[in-house]
Amino acid sequence: MRRKVVLTGYGCVSGLGVGLAATWRRMAAGKGAIRRLADEPATEAPARRIDGPAAWVDVDACRKALAAEDLRAMGQLDPLSLYALTAALEAVEAAGLRGHASLARRKAILVGCGSGGNATIDQAFERLYARKLGKVHPQTIPASMMSAPASHLAMLVGSHGPTFAISSACASSAHALGEAMHMIRAGRVDVALAGGSEACLTPGSWVAWNSVGVMADDTCRPFSRDRRGMVLGEGAAMVVLESEEHAKARGARVLGELAGYGSTSDAADMTAPDLNGIEAAIRMAHEDAGIAPEEPALVSTHGTGTRLNDPVEAAALEAVYGSALPRHTVIATKSAHGHLIGATAAMEFVIGMEALARGLAPPVLGYLGTDPQCDLPLALAPTPTPIDNGVLVSNSFAFGGLNAVLVGRRSA
Amino acid sequence: MTVSNEAILAVIAEESGLDAAALRPDATFEQLDIGSLDVASTLFAIEDKFGVEIDPDQLNPASTISDFVDLVRQLLPS
Structure with a gap:
C-alpha cells in the first residue's frame, strides 16, 4: 500500500503580503495586490521603469522576516532566493520542523522556478550593454542560477537530502509538489520542502513578457468578458510534505493531504x-x-x-x-x-x-x-x-x- | 579623490557581511572567514566605487586587512 502524503506547513510571499495570515486577510477582503507603480510615490528602484499593472512583493518585509537568520554564507541573494527563504522559513516553522533531526537526511527540497534571478541578470547586462563596463558582479552566476533558491533553502534548514530546481514555466511549482509527493510515496524521503519562487518584475523581463502579447493593460479578469490578459506578480510559496507515519510519529499538526x-x-x-x-x-x-x-x-x-x-x-x-x-x-x-x-x-x-x-x-x-x-x-x-x-x-x-x-x- | 581607510573598510564590511569593527588590520581574510567569492565581490565593489583596477593576483587568503587597504591606497591617485 502506498504511503499517504500529508501537509504540515505552509509559507507564502506575494504582493498580497508576507505570510499566509496576511495573504488570507487580503484575499478574504477582496483586496487584490495588482497596481501600477505610476500611482505610487516615485522611487529610485529599477521597478519604477515597469509601466503597467503588476503585483510587487515588499522586499523590505522579507528582509525583516529573515532578520534573525544568519544568511552570510549564502552570498548575494537575488529576490528569487529572498522570497523562497521567507516562504520556506514560515513553512518549516509552521510545521514545527525547525532544527528537527528529520531535516538533515531523509528530506528533499524541490523548488519550482521559471526563469532564474532576473534582477541579478538585468543588473549585470545593464553594466555591459548600457554602461559599457567590462566587468559584472562576481556573484552574478551563483546568485542568478535557477537552482540558487534550492541551495539556499538547504543551507537555511541544514538539509543534506536530494535538492534541486524544477522548471516547467508556469507549472514549475505544481511539478515540484507533485514530484515531491512521489518521492515520499516511493519511500526515498520522509519529508519534503517543495514549492516555487519567481522574481520576474525587472525591466528586461517586463519588456520580454509584453512582447508576447498576452499582458493586460488594466488588470487580471479571469473568465470575464472583456478580459485583456494576464498580470505579472512575483513571490514564493513553500509547503512541508511528510509521510503520514512520519508526521504522526512526531505529533505534527496535519493540515491536509496531497492526494x-x-x-x-x-x-x-x-x-x-x-x-x-x-x-x-x-x-x-x-x-x-x-x-x-x-x-x-x-x-x-x-x-x-x-x-x-x-x-x-x-x-x-x-x-x-x-x-x-x-x-x-x-x-x-x-x-x-x-x-x-x-x-x-x-x-x-x-x-x-x-x-x-x-x-x-x-x-x-x-x-x-x-x-x-x-x-x-x-x-x-x-x-x-x-x-x-x-x-x-x-x-x-x-x-x-x-x-x-x-x-x-x-x-x- | 581622498579616500579614508574607513571608507575602504566599510566596503569590505558590506561585502563580507561582517561588522567593520571586526576587521582588525592584522587579521587575514582567511582568519575572518571571508571566502574567495566574498574577496572577489569586495574587489569588484572597490573598483566600482573608487574607479581603480586591482589585480586579484596581488591578494591571497593570507593577505591581511591592512595589506588590502594599503594596496587600494597605492592605486588611488594621490
Missing part, C-alpha cells in the same frame, strides 16, 4: 493551450487521488485572464465534470496576486488548502460579466463564498504545453 497529481505534455505548441492535454492532466489527478469528478470540489483554476487560455480551461472543466460542474466552486486567485509564473501553482495550492480549511472560497476579482465561452460556477461575491468541500483541484498549464494538476484533501 493526487496529474502531469501531461501537449507536445503541440509553445504558447497556445491544448484541450486534450489539459483535460488528461485533470483526469489523471482525480484518478491518482481516487476521487471521482462528481465529488464537490474547490477548483482553483490556472485562470490567467488571457483571451486564449480561459476558454480552453473552461472547456476542459466542462469535459471532465460535465453535469457535475455546478456542484463545484471555481476560483481564480491570479486576479488577486497576479501570475507568479514558477511560484504560482504553489501559491494557488496553499491558498486553496487554506480556503478548504476555512470553508471559504476567496472571490474572483475584476469580473465584468459572463463570457459565454467561460460560463463556470465562479465564486464571484465580493466577500468569500461559504463552501463545504473537502477536495481541492489546483490547475497549472504552462507555456510549452506542460500541464500539472494537484488534488488536495482537507484534514479530517
Whole structure:
C-alpha cells in the first residue's frame, strides 16, 4: 500500500503580503495586490521603469522576516532566493520542523522556478550593454542560477537530502509538489520542502513578457468578458510534505493531504493551450487521488485572464465534470496576486488548502460579466463564498504545453 | 579623490557581511572567514566605487586587512 502524503506547513510571499495570515486577510477582503507603480510615490528602484499593472512583493518585509537568520554564507541573494527563504522559513516553522533531526537526511527540497534571478541578470547586462563596463558582479552566476533558491533553502534548514530546481514555466511549482509527493510515496524521503519562487518584475523581463502579447493593460479578469490578459506578480510559496507515519510519529499538526497529481505534455505548441492535454492532466489527478469528478470540489483554476487560455480551461472543466460542474466552486486567485509564473501553482495550492480549511472560497476579482465561452460556477461575491468541500483541484498549464494538476484533501 | 581607510573598510564590511569593527588590520581574510567569492565581490565593489583596477593576483587568503587597504591606497591617485 502506498504511503499517504500529508501537509504540515505552509509559507507564502506575494504582493498580497508576507505570510499566509496576511495573504488570507487580503484575499478574504477582496483586496487584490495588482497596481501600477505610476500611482505610487516615485522611487529610485529599477521597478519604477515597469509601466503597467503588476503585483510587487515588499522586499523590505522579507528582509525583516529573515532578520534573525544568519544568511552570510549564502552570498548575494537575488529576490528569487529572498522570497523562497521567507516562504520556506514560515513553512518549516509552521510545521514545527525547525532544527528537527528529520531535516538533515531523509528530506528533499524541490523548488519550482521559471526563469532564474532576473534582477541579478538585468543588473549585470545593464553594466555591459548600457554602461559599457567590462566587468559584472562576481556573484552574478551563483546568485542568478535557477537552482540558487534550492541551495539556499538547504543551507537555511541544514538539509543534506536530494535538492534541486524544477522548471516547467508556469507549472514549475505544481511539478515540484507533485514530484515531491512521489518521492515520499516511493519511500526515498520522509519529508519534503517543495514549492516555487519567481522574481520576474525587472525591466528586461517586463519588456520580454509584453512582447508576447498576452499582458493586460488594466488588470487580471479571469473568465470575464472583456478580459485583456494576464498580470505579472512575483513571490514564493513553500509547503512541508511528510509521510503520514512520519508526521504522526512526531505529533505534527496535519493540515491536509496531497492526494493526487496529474502531469501531461501537449507536445503541440509553445504558447497556445491544448484541450486534450489539459483535460488528461485533470483526469489523471482525480484518478491518482481516487476521487471521482462528481465529488464537490474547490477548483482553483490556472485562470490567467488571457483571451486564449480561459476558454480552453473552461472547456476542459466542462469535459471532465460535465453535469457535475455546478456542484463545484471555481476560483481564480491570479486576479488577486497576479501570475507568479514558477511560484504560482504553489501559491494557488496553499491558498486553496487554506480556503478548504476555512470553508471559504476567496472571490474572483475584476469580473465584468459572463463570457459565454467561460460560463463556470465562479465564486464571484465580493466577500468569500461559504463552501463545504473537502477536495481541492489546483490547475497549472504552462507555456510549452506542460500541464500539472494537484488534488488536495482537507484534514479530517 | 581622498579616500579614508574607513571608507575602504566599510566596503569590505558590506561585502563580507561582517561588522567593520571586526576587521582588525592584522587579521587575514582567511582568519575572518571571508571566502574567495566574498574577496572577489569586495574587489569588484572597490573598483566600482573608487574607479581603480586591482589585480586579484596581488591578494591571497593570507593577505591581511591592512595589506588590502594599503594596496587600494597605492592605486588611488594621490
